[in-house]
Amino acid sequence: MSQHLTAIYDTRVSEGLLRADPAQREVLHRFESLRETLEARPKSGLLARFFQEKPQSGQHSRGFYVWGGVGRGKSMIMDLFFAHTAINGKRRVHFHAFMQEIQSALHEARKTGTDDALKPVAEAISKDLRLLCFDEMQITDITDAMIVGRLFEALFKAGVSIVTTSNRPPKDLYKDGLNRQLFVPFITLLEQELEVIEMQSPTDYRQDRLSGETTYFTPITAATRQSLDKIWHDLTHGQEEPLDLEIKGRHVVIPHYWAGMARADFWELCGKPLGAGDYLALTGAVKLLMLENVPRLGIDNFNEAKRFVTLIDALYEAGIRVILSADDVPEHLYAEGTGSFEFERTASRLREMQSADWGQ
Ligand SMILES: Nc1ncnc2c1ncn2[C@@H]1O[C@H](COP(=O)(O)OP(=O)(O)OP(=O)(O)O)[C@@H](O)[C@H]1O
Numbered sequence: 001m002s003q004h005l006t007a008i009y010d011t012r013v014s015e016g017l018l019r020a021d022p023a024q025r026e027v028l029h030r031f032e033s034l035r036e037t038l039e040a041r042p043k044s045g046l047l048a049r050f051f052q053e054k055p056q057s058g059q060h061s062r063g064f065y066v067w068g069g070v071g072r073g074k075s076m077i078m079d080l081f082f083a084h085t086a087i088n089g090k091r092r093v094h095f096h097a098f099m100q101e102i103q104s105a106l107h108e109a110r111k112t113g114t115d116d117a118l119k120p121v122a123e124a125i126s127k128d129l130r131l132l133c134f135d136e137m138q139i140t141d142i143t144d145a146m147i148v149g150r151l152f153e154a155l156f157k158a159g160v161s162i163v164t165t166s167n168r169p170p171k172d173l174y175k176d177g178l179n180r181q182l183f184v185p186f187i188t189l190l191e192q193e194l195e196v197i198e199m200q201s202p203t204d205y206r207q208d209r210l211s212g213e214t215t216y217f218t219p220i221t222a223a224t225r226q227s228l229d230k231i232w233h234d235l236t237h238g239q240e241e242p243l244d245l246e247i248k249g250r251h252v253v254i255p256h257y258w259a260g261m262a263r264a265d266f267w268e269l270c271g272k273p274l275g276a277g278d279y280l281a282l283t284g285a286v287k288l289l290m291l292e293n294v295p296r297l298g299i300d301n302f303n304e305a306k307r308f309v310t311l312i313d314a315l316y317e318a319g320i321r322v323i324l325s326a327d328d329v330p331e332h333l334y335a336e337g338t339g340s341f342e343f344e345r346t347a348s349r350l351r352e353m354q355s356a357d358w359g360q
């Protein structure tokens, strides 16, 4: 008999890795029944098919929709559930990345001249899949909004359990979006099939973990590199994956990403021909960016400086938390050259973004 999820949580608390939070524990408590159902269900063969296609309604939900403010521990709790659900056919994926995958698969399927590309794509995705955990469900794109309904219907029909985290309740998804009336049935479907839970924790743990921490490191030394490694490890618990952002058919890959947090080198983001659209896509997908090795900029790297200004503006507008290492203090990063006057605003924004109460 495996250990109850709340017992695993309690152990982490007693080891000092987590702070006890009744709201988080309650969510795990509710996840436990889904875990037990999944683990008890036969894994393959005809019997499994029978069970999967005829879930006994009312006995258990097809999953959970956990929503709440930033840093409340939704992703962390979902990861704990995911890691400790011992079944084959489970998958955890960033919602945005998943939708990109679906859109490319649809694109491929349409090339074969099929009338209804979504059906084969949904079938292929559902094959051998029993649990799908989505981090950060948000719908901003009309092409996504128009297909999620049928996609999720197919997933539920195939017996896939879904767990998702979001900053909004289902009724506020795709709020004010174009053709929203066509999207509303998806909200109804989510509310019917998933248990909607508000994570009511009072604490923004991300803020908490960073409060009192330096978030602007200068100059860059072996010690500051170590500090950044430590902060990153502390925030992600050593987990990471690449984040592939697709912007109008182009791919921008952020090599280090976990649960809404990205880590990149200055040259990865400002040394390549990226533009405002790319930075907006980034700020749409993350809540925290660790940007390393910002050099002192000058006339020789005017383009890099310009991109840095655009990046900081995008981060600032979106209220993203930034941890940064740089060769100098903000005011001296771009002291002369064309646009140095405009850089004063960037410097001032960088200062403001270091304040303890900065962020969404
Ligand atoms: N009870 C806790 N004690 C200590 N740290 C915690 C606790 N809960 C979460 N954290 C940490 O706080 C940070 C934020 O948690 P997490 O990413 O799970 O929040 P979230 O609710 O998913 O936020 P968002 O809505 O921004 O995605 C993570 O580094 C996580 O490990």
Ligand SMILES: [Mg+2]
Pocket: 074, 075, 076, 135, 136, 165, 259, 260
């Ligand atoms: Mg999260």
